[in-house]
Amino acid sequence: DTEVTQTPKHLVMGMTNKKSLKCEQHMGHRAMYWYKQKAKKPPELMFVYSYEKLSINESVPSRFSPECPNSSLLNLHLHALQPEDSALYLCASSQESSGGYNEQFFGPGTRLTVL
Amino acid sequence: AQSVTQLGSHVSVSEGALVLLRCNYSSSVPPYLFWYVQYPNQGLQLLLKYTTGATLVKGINGFEAEFKKSETSFHLTKPSAHMSDAAEYFCAVSTQGAQKLVFGQGTRLTINP
Numbered sequence: 001d002t003e004v005t006q007t008p009k010h011l012v013m014g015m016t017n018k019k020s021l022k023c024e025q026h027m028g029h030r031a032m033y034w035y036k037q038k039a040k041k042p043p044e045l046m047f048v049y050s051y052e053k054l055s056i057n058e059s060v061p062s063r064f065s066p067e068c069p070n071s072s073l074l075n076l077h078l079h080a081l082q083p084e085d086s087a088l089y090l091c092a093s094s095q096e097s098s099g100g101y102n103e104q105f106f107g108p109g110t111r112l113t114v115l
Numbered sequence: 116a117q118s119v120t121q122l123g124s125h126v127s128v129s130e131g132a133l134v135l136l137r138c139n140y141s142s143s144v145p146p147y148l149f150w151y152v153q154y155p156n157q158g159l160q161l162l163l164k165y166t167t168g169a170t171l172v173k174g175i176n177g178f179e180a181e182f183k184k185s186e187t188s189f190h191l192t193k194p195s196a197h198m199s200d201a202a203e204y205f206c207a208v209s210t211q212g213a214q215k216l217v218f219g220q221g222t223r224l225t226i227n228p
Contacts, residue, residue, distance in 0.1 A: 004158075031214060042205055042218035043159070056214060090158055094214075101147040101166050101209060104216060106158040 003027075004107035006091050012113045015081060021110045023074040023091030030096040032074040033104065034066060037088040049074060050096050081114045088112075117142045117208045121219035129227045134178075134193040136222050138206030141187065148189040149207040149216070150180055159205065165189060176200070201226045 004025045013019050023032065031050050035043035048056035049068040063085075065077040074091055088109045094102040122137040140146055147166050151159040163174025170182040176199075180191045189206060206219040 006158075033214075040203075040221070040223075042221050045215060048214050050214065088156070092159075100211065101164075102212075102214060103149070103161065103164060106151075106160070108158045109156075111156065 004091055004093055004105050006089075006107040006110050008110060009108070010111045010113075012115065013078065013081065014115050015083070017081075018077070018079045020078065021076040021089055021091075021112075023076075023093075023107055024072055025093040025105070025107075026072055027093060027105065028071075028095075029093035029105070030071060031094045031102060032068060033092040033094075034074065034076050035090040035092065036085075037090055037109070043090055047076075078112075081112075083114050086112055086114045117146065117210065117217045119206050119208050119217055119219035121204075121206050121222050123222055124220065125223045125225065127225040127227060128196050130198055131195050134191070134196045134200065134224065136191040136204050136206075136224065138180075138189045138191065138219060139187055140189060140206070140208045142208055142210060144210050147209045147211070148180075148182060149209070150174065150178070150189075150191050151205045151207060152176075153203045153205065153221075155202075162191070162204075196224075196226050198226050198228065200224060 007022045034046040037043045046060045047066045052068045067075040090109045091107040092104040094104045118141045120139045149164045150162040165182045173179045207216045
């Protein structure tokens with residue numbers, strides 16, 4: 001299985017809602033990533049988990065809260081979002097290699113709309 | 116620190132024509148280089164990568180790229196464009212052990228019939 005899956009595919013939420021995005025991989029990868037992508041822009045890194053521990057937080061607002069329950073799962077909890085948070089949220093995973101390259105495999109994304 | 120510059124935010128070619136998407140990188144250490152393709156409302160799919168060894172790398176869908184260290188370039192080419200190649204293309208750079216991928220701004224490829 002060389003796939004990263006993300007659910008839901010689409011999400012519409014109000015600014016007072018709480019929702020979660022889910023990402024799953026079964027490739028045995030030990031690094032997982034959340035990216036945010038606005039239209040016509042490259043993905044922007046938000047968080048990196050390495051061996052289920054948060055290793056990079058790119059100064060993301062606290063209304064985004066990541067969670068890595070186990071090595072195959074990555075969640076992104078959303079609370080009190082703003083309309084400007086509307087974007088495509090991409091999950092990726094990679095082998096965790098300190099001695100080589102870390103090829104990232106991307107999921108299909110969740111299209112988030114905040115009203 | 117690494118950076119990537121993709122020359123041309125939009126490239127338009129005729130079906131059957133050569134595709135050339137330009138990517139220049141900056142890195143103080145040996146780079147790993149990647150080209151990703153993104154179709155509308157989808158995730159990123161790896162087209163090809165350069166890590167070490169042969170500087171001409173072949174990828175999926177007939178694409179290839181050549182790593183030129185002296186020119187700090189990693190341009191993507193395809194001899195004959197197909198309508199299905201219309202998409203956004205991102206060049207990215209990483210280094211040994213790095214968790215971060217540094218992306219270029221992307222090039223939108225349009226294919227004219």
